[in-house]
Amino acid sequence: MSKKTPQAIRGTQDIFGPDAEAFAFVVETFERVRRLYRFRRVEMPVFEKTEVFARSLGETTDVVSKEMYSFDDRGGESLTLRPEFTAGIARAFLTNGWQQYAPLKVATHGPLFRYERPQKGRYRQFHQIDAEVIGAGEPQADVELLAMADQLLKELGIHDVTLHLNTLGDADSREAWRAALIDYFGAVKGNLSEESQERLEKNPLRILDSKDPRDKPFLADAPKIDAFLSDEAQAFFAAVTSGLDAAGVKWVRAESLVRGLDYYRHTAFEFIPDEGSASAAALGSQSTVLGGGRYDGLMESLGGAATPAVGWAAGIERLAMLVGAREEEKADxxxxxxxxxxxxxxxxxxxxxxxxxxxxxxxxxxxxxxxxxxxxxxxxxxxxxxxxxxxxxxxxxxxxxxxxxxxxxxxxxxxxxxxxxxxxxxxxxxxxxxxxxxxxxxxxxxxxxxxxx
RNA sequence: GCGAUCAUAGCUCAGCUGGUUAGAGCGCCGGUUUGUGGUACCGGAGGUCACGGGUUCGAACCCCGUUGGUCGCCCCA
CATH class of the missing domain: 3.40.50 (Rossmann fold)
Incomplete structure (x- = not known):
């Protein structure tokens, strides 16, 4: 190769052959399953005003503070390549008056951008499939969304991942729990890892899934969300779990599962490879293949009326790794x-x-x-x-x-x-x-x- | 942002403790053979050994830096 040939941008990929077939298989299967559940296809812009993400994700999150591809356009406006789908879809819901269609089920897929250090299963330009139910506060919406995710994974031939489920409660429950965690971990702050000491300020919930051995002894006795759930929040979670049971979706309770972004309430979930499984090995240190939750507070942070919503996204590359390389179709x-x-x-x-x-x-x-x-x-x-x-x-x-x-x-x-x-x-x-x-x-x-x- | 590790032909790699014109397989191009056709054989092109410095009589090999890949931490799909 001549040194005049420009190199690809770090963290981008050129996907070809059997890997590209696996990628296409994931997208095609998603498109087929999404129709079965009658989620409507939406196409979204790849970039938005920076504030769309800054306001919805929370200024202090890592995604906003250091992982966004932001730039000023010729008019001096700060724009950002989307780091996730949900914020843009919420913005579209508000600016296009999609309230008239509520409850609205939408699905999309495409590239997302995050300025991160690339590693196995993580790229700067990566691709997700995404499904959202907007304007439905009922737990049945969560159930249907999860049933779709479950069916998608099975139809992709991925059987060694399990739904890990938790509730973050409503806004009050979550705040009370958060305060209790700060109290609890604050008391032993000196014994925690440096990272967790920092998390104590920024995102105490995250201490719960710390991998550092210095933190582990304190995790078991940490306050549980269940103790802080309001009656309504408890009833909501119970409705979700019984709905999943009725729909035949297997799940496990994951008390320390939290979401990285600020806007989540109530249901939070991730599909994670079973320990020791082929999928776990294929993903390296990445664990989540599909994650999401309920984000009832997001619309208000963008200046809209309170609108309940729930959604998930899954990394296409990660799913493609679990699917494995696929042969190109033979010719007739x-x-x-x-x-x-x-x-x-x-x-x-x-x-x-x-x-x-x-x-x-x-x-x-x-x-x-x-x-x-x-x-x-x-x-x-x-x-x-x-x-x-x-x-x-x-x-x-x-x-x-x-x-x-x-x-x-x-x-x-x-x-x-x-x-x-x-x-x-x-x-x-x-x-x-x-x-x-x-x-x-x-x-x-x-x-x-x-x-x- | 931090750490580890790697970088030789289009691809996968070899290259001994630093010592002449840097090799193989596959692929590519040409030819012969075969002749209802994935064979075999012969030949060829293609590398400033990632880039830039340094040490040395001499560097693909040792040292420093840069860039890039890979894997991990943080965070996340």
Whole structure:
């Protein structure tokens, strides 16, 4: 590589081949499942005014304080590449008057940007699928959203992840719990890890899932959210869990599961690979493949009316890692021409077959040997070889011009050719006059269609 | 932001304690062979050994810096 060639931006990826197929499989499965649950597709801008994220995520969160790709546009306005979907969707809900559709179920997917140090399963430009239910305060909304997530993972063939579920309570419950945690950990502050001492100021809830051995002894006896839940919050959580049981979604209670962003209330959840599973190994130190929760307070922080909402997002790259590399689809047919004079015949034959719905490999020309080699890569069920008669003693140039069919031969190592043979000839009749060789059913002569009379 | 580790051909890698013109496999290009075609053989192109300094008679190899990759911490999907 020349040193003049610009490098890709750190933390971006060029995805190709089996990995790209896995990525596409995740997106396609998501699109299919989201329709089953009748979530409506939305397309969102990739950037927003910086305040959209600053106000909704909370100024002090790491995402806002150090991970955003922000820049001033030519008018001097601060814009930011979206670090998550929810804030932008909330903004759209408010600015477009989508209240009229509430309760509104929407889904989207696309790239997100976070200025982080890349590592396994973490990128600066990464991709998520996302689902939100806006304007529904009922626990049934949480249940349906989680049921969709559960079904999606199963349809992706991922069976060794489990729903970890917690409640953060309503705003009052959460505040009381937070205060109690500050009290409790503040009393032993000197014994905590440096990181947790810092978390005590910024985000005491996060101490609960600290991995530092110095913090571990204090975690078991830390105050539990359950002691601070209001009756309403308790009832809400109970409704969610019983709804999940009724829907057949397996879950475990995760008392120390919290959300990183400030706007979450009530339900918080993550799908996490089971310990020691293949998925856990595939993800490295990342654990969550799908996470979300209820964010009843978000709309108000953006200046809208109080609107309950719940949603989740999942990293496509992480899901793709669990799905594993996928083979590219094999070809139904490969069209190969054996003679320079067949150049345009190749595309005519290939196009005719494609219009009949077959996926057809064709080369752009080159030597027959190369074409055969490339065709083998595509592993077609049937190889279709095109030839022309050649001028010789008995076949003059003159005769060639009046009687010059494309000679088509079918070859295959697959038994399916038996039933495909008929379909191929029928399909080709849409573009050619086809006369099958009486002595060989795998051979036919193609001529331009005769004018209909 | 912090830490560890790595960087040799398009790809995957080898290169002994620093010692002549830096190698292999695959891929690519050309040819022969085969001839209903994934064979075999022959030949070829392609590397300022990431970049910049330093040590040395001599550096792909040792030292420093930079850039980038990978993995982990923080945080997060």
């Amino acid at each position: 047919f490969a069209v190969i021409s054996d003679h320079p004079r067949c150049g345009s015949d190749t595309s005519a034959v290939a196009s005719t077959l494609r219009r009949s719905g077959f996926n057809v490999h064709s080369s752009f020309g080159g030597k027959a040997k190369k074409q055969f080699a490339a065709a083998r890569e595509a592993d077609p069920t049937v190889r279709i070889v095109l030839r022309r008669w050649e001028v010789n003693e008995t076949l003059t140039q003159e005769k060639l011009e009046t009687d010059d069919p494309i000679i088509v031969e079918l070859r295959s190592d697959y038994p399916e050719i038996a039933e495909l043979r008929f379909e191929i000839w029928e399909s080709l009749r849409c573009g050619f006059d086809v006369s099958i060789d009486a002595a060989n059913s795998d051979r036919a002569f193609l001529r331009p269609p005769s004018p209909r009379t």
